[in-house]
Amino acid sequence: MALEDYLSDAKRCCRCSYCKWIPLAQVKSWRFAKGCPSIAYKNFHSYSAGGRLAVVLSLSEGRSSYTDGLLDVVYQCQMDGSCDVACKICRYHMEPLEAMRELRFKLVEEGQLLPQHIPVIDNLRKEDNMVMKPKAERGKWSEDLDIKDLTTESAEVVFHGGCQLGFDEELGKVARTAVTLLKNAGVDIGIIRGKEENCCGGKAYDMGYRGEFIKYAENNIEAWTRAGVKTVVTSCSDGYFTFKRLYPDIGSKFEVLHTVEFIDRLIKEGRIKFNKTIPMTVTYHDPCHLGRLGEQYIPWQGEEKKIRGQIVVYEPSKPRNNGAGGIYEPPREVLRSIPGLELVEMERIREYAWCCGAGGGVREAYPDFSYWTARERIEEAKSTGAEALVSACPWCERNFIDAVNGNGDKMKVYDVIELVQQAI
Ligand code: SF4
Ligand code: SF4
Structure with missing residues (x-):
């Protein structure tokens, strides 16, 4: 288009x-x-x-x-x-x-070009990541992990860590836990280890850099094809959106699952069982790229016509991509299945969720606006009485952690996977 x-x-x-x-x-x-x-x-x-x-x-x-x-x-x-x-x-x-x-x-x-985005994209071109780090620092979370390396081995499932989990020392445990849980449940899973893993290209796409997106999409599709991969799993909602919604345009045919979908499936099959109780009240933040943007997008090509010069009609009829088909239940089902955990909802949820503030290149270019957006969500989370704000995207979690710390709040921030791990 x-x-x-x-x-x-x-x-x-x-x-x-x-x-x-x-x-x-x-x-x-x-x-x-x-x-x-x-x-x-x-x-x-x-x-x-x-x-x-x-x-x-x-x-x-x-x-x-x-x-x-x-x-x-x-x-x-x-x-x-x-x-x-x-x-x-x-x-x-x-x-x-x-x-x-x-x-x-x-x-x-x-x-x-927006001047604030130029160094971010320059770093992407040189170091293959969106977080302004040297590529040698990527994937420390997996350094001593006993897991297949899909640069030389093959597996049915590849776990994509992504740029935020790949470099964030505090959040790297989310990737480590996700891969370990899936492997222990018997899933044939591997990773593109360390600096060999590439950015998904999704953030560059959101900033307007379509060429960079295509380059990374082609690289990743080639690497996964070489490793015999059938399913791509990620804990990053930005990555999920990119693989599920954008990669098919570049020829991708892989099944794409977010970790919460996979874990939900494994819990229902009895392959993950809980032995501990977590007595905590939590609220769940729907990441935009997993929720309203995570639905299967149906593109349309056709003709727009006007009846009596006024009423617009489409031939063939146009699909309505309104976010209702996003991934809303799997993370909630996982949280509800954890013994002792109580899930209370915020006012704006599912396709009506308020953004975390880290999207569209705003965190990189307008930190004050990004911080304010996250603060708004934290105030909404606090209004539920929850002790913790849980999400399923490291970009949201990083923005929330920074905003909580910046204000000295007591609210804890977790990824769904961390609570699953605590309850096993
Ligand atoms: S909702 Fe916003 S974008 Fe849509 S018609 Fe109204 S003003 Fe325009
Ligand atoms: S910031 Fe406002 S205009 Fe931009 S995508 Fe979000 S809701 Fe739409």
């Missing part, structure tokens, strides 16, 4: 502002009614999906040009897709998120 394919969406946008809120039927309180972090933080229409569609239109019609202000509007956005879900409540088939993606691709292709 290209930006031109979304011009008709930009024209259909009626400035209703649904995209700024969670759908009205889902609102439980004024405090947690907002859906879009960007407009909530900046409080100016341009910093919303509707505002960005206006930018798409004015750029395409030559009514505006590239300025620092325009770059700011385009990039102070988490690319989390809450707007897209809310917009579809009324305009079933509009795709503001896809339009905003194409806008970023266009800016990058035309050399309109």
Whole structure:
């Protein structure tokens, strides 16, 4: 697709502002009614999906040009897709998120780069990771782990650690625990060890660097094919989205599972059993890339027609990608199956979840906005009375841990897998 394919969406946008809120039927309180972090933080229409569609239109019609202000509007956005879900409540088939993606691709292709992203992408090109680290430091979590190395061996399942788990000394244990649990349950699993593992390319894609995404997708698909892999498993929700939703366009045919899906399956098959009780009340944060963006995306190609010059119809009919098919139950089922654990829900959950603040290159470019977004979620978690905030994505968890520490909160932050391990 290209930006031109979304011009008709930009024209259909009626400035209703649904995209700024969670759908009205889902609102439980004024405090947690907002859906879009960007407009909530900046409080100016341009910093919303509707505002960005206006930018798409004015750029395409030559009514505006590239300025620092325009770059700011385009990039102070988490690319989390809450707007897209809310917009579809009324305009079933509009795709503001896809339009905003194409806008970023266009800016990058035309050399309109956000200065804060340049060193991140330079490091990616040189060191194959998105966290500004030398590649030699990757994968310390697996250094002494007895597990197949798929650079020389083969296995049915590959576990992809990804950039955040691959370099984060505190969170590396999540990858180590996940791989160990799956191996102990009898899964034929391996990893691309150490610095040989590559970035998935998904964060670069979200920042607008489509070329980098394609390069990493091709490298990973080749490495997995060489190792005879059938299933790709990851604990990283960004990676999950990238492998499941984006890689098929590059020819990938692998089954893709998030760890929580695999663990849920193993618990139900009796291959993981709990022996300990965890007396704790927790709340679960749906990562955007596992939830609303983690559903199977059905692309559409066809013709848009107007009846009586006004009513838009699509031939063939257009699928409605509204996030309802995301991965919501497996992590909750896992948490509910842990003896003693009580799961209480926040107000904004599932496809209406508030973003963690680490998406779309915002953590890298606008740390204050990223921190504020995470703080908002922590306040929502605190309002449930939970002792811990649990998630299934290391990017969310890192942002939450930093925001909790920055404020001196008592809230603990866990990955689902850590609680599973504690209960075995
Ligand atoms: S993007 Fe959708 S929800 Fe937002 S103002 Fe436009 S039509 Fe309304
Ligand atoms: S992707 Fe997120 S931050 Fe960007 S416009 Fe949509 S809801 Fe707002």
